[in-house]
Amino acid sequence: MSVPPAVEVDGLVKRYGTTTAVDGLSVRVDSGAVTALLGPNGAGKTTTVETCEGFREPDTGRVRVLGLDPRRDSAELRPRVGVMLQEGAGLYPGAGARELLTHLGRLHRHPLDVDRLVERLGLGGTGRTPLRRLSGGQRQRVALAAALVGRPELVFLDEPTAGLDPHARHSTWDLIGELRGDGVSVVLTTHLIDEAEQLADHVVIIDHGRLVTEGSPEELTSGPGDDVISFGGPPRLDLSTLRAALPESADVREVTPGSYQVAGVVDPHLLATLTSWCATNDILAEGLQVGRRSLEDVYLELTRRSAR
Numbered sequence: 334m335s336v337p338p339a340v341e342v343d344g345l346v347k348r349y350g351t352t353t354a355v356d357g358l359s360v361r362v363d364s365g366a367v368t369a370l371l372g373p374n375g376a377g378k379t380t381t382v383e384t385c386e387g388f389r390e391p392d393t394g395r396v397r398v399l400g401l402d403p404r405r406d407s408a409e410l411r412p413r414v415g416v417m418l419q420e421g422a423g424l425y426p427g428a429g430a431r432e433l434l435t436h437l438g439r440l441h442r443h444p445l446d447v448d449r450l451v452e453r454l455g456l457g458g459t460g461r462t463p464l465r466r467l468s469g470g471q472r473q474r475v476a477l478a479a480a481l482v483g484r485p486e487l488v489f490l491d492e493p494t495a496g497l498d499p500h501a502r503h504s505t506w507d508l509i510g511e512l513r514g515d516g517v518s519v520v521l522t523t524h525l526i527d528e529a530e531q532l533a534d535h536v537v538i539i540d541h542g543r544l545v546t547e548g549s550p551e552e553l554t555s556g557p558g559d560d561v562i563s564f565g566g567p568p569r570l571d572l573s574t575l576r577a578a579l580p581e582s583a584d585v586r587e588v589t590p591g592s593y594q595v596a597g598v599v600d601p602h603l604l605a606t607l608t609s610w611c612a613t614n615d616i617l618a619e620g621l622q623v624g625r626r627s628l629e630d631v632y633l634e635l636t637r638r639s640a641r
């Protein structure tokens with residue numbers, strides 16, 4: 334018997350006045366997997382997630398969470414679904430982390446151990462400090478703990494590592510990995526594409542409220558034309574003659590000053606064209622490497638295209 338999806342979004346449309354935030358989106362989130370929802374600012378991620386959380390009503394279309402209607406069946410879903418809102422929104426500002434988590438834990442039948450959770454998220458020293466006095470990153474961690482304390486079957490994490498320092502970000506990644514190991518379904522939105530590439534089993538890219546593409550990070554980065562040659566050289570090279578020499582399907586750009594990428598179908602001829610252009614222009618291509626494009630490269634290209 335196939336496992337029912339954790340979340341099913343079917344033809345979702347959500348408008349705010351004249352703005353269509355979500356425009357006929359259909360997405361399926363597998364049970365027990367980490368699914369990352371990616372897209373530029375204003376793409377409709379938060380609106381989609383908030384509709385799944387039951388905070389918003391679809392204009393048209395249908396949303397099912399653990400097989401239930403997030404608004405009609407909210408009482409049944411509340412103990413089974415963890416929600417982390419951006420920047421700790423919705424938490425009581427006067428409570429300390431320990432007090433808040435203990436209170437939330439009591440609302441659930443099998444809560445996590447609050448002391449362990451607080452230590453685990455590096456909040457031990459600040460457990461009694463009112464949330465409004467915590468730093469943004471600390472509040473963010475309390476919000477994550479609040480979403481997890483009830484041992485949910487499904488968690489929605491809205492930009493869980495935004496504003497976190499590198500240590501806190503890594504411990505959050507470990508925690509998300511553990512959730513997946515425990516069979517919890519995770520839906521996360523993030524602007525850190527490498528975070529999605531590392532953590533997600535399934536990536537959904539949306540723009541203008543519509544699906545751009547979806548698949549595993551491997552699927553999204555292993556299509557034909559997903560190879561890349563990277564090399565270093567002097568900054569601000571004039572790439573027009575290289576562009577003219579390469580096949581039309583190849584894309585060449587300076588990613589950061591002095592760091593270049595040629596993307597497309599990389600074959601020995603393309604490599605030879607590049608090295609010959611370098612020789613003609615007296616450029617020593619440093620660290621020249623043929624590899625696969627990153628999810629970030631794919632994301633940038635697809636969302637650039639959808640912006641056009």
Ligand SMILES: Nc1ncnc2c1ncn2[C@@H]1O[C@H](COP(=O)(O)OP(=O)(O)OP(=O)(O)O)[C@@H](O)[C@H]1O
Pocket residue numbers: 349352353354372373374375376377378379380381
């Ligand atoms: N409450 C609201 N009232 C009016 N317009 C809204 C409201 N919430 C969102 N929007 C608009 O809907 C569109 C989608 O916004 P949404 O917050 O869902 O995008 P997002 O992908 O989560 O963006 P970000 O990455 O910046 O968080 C945007 O154009 C936004 O301005």
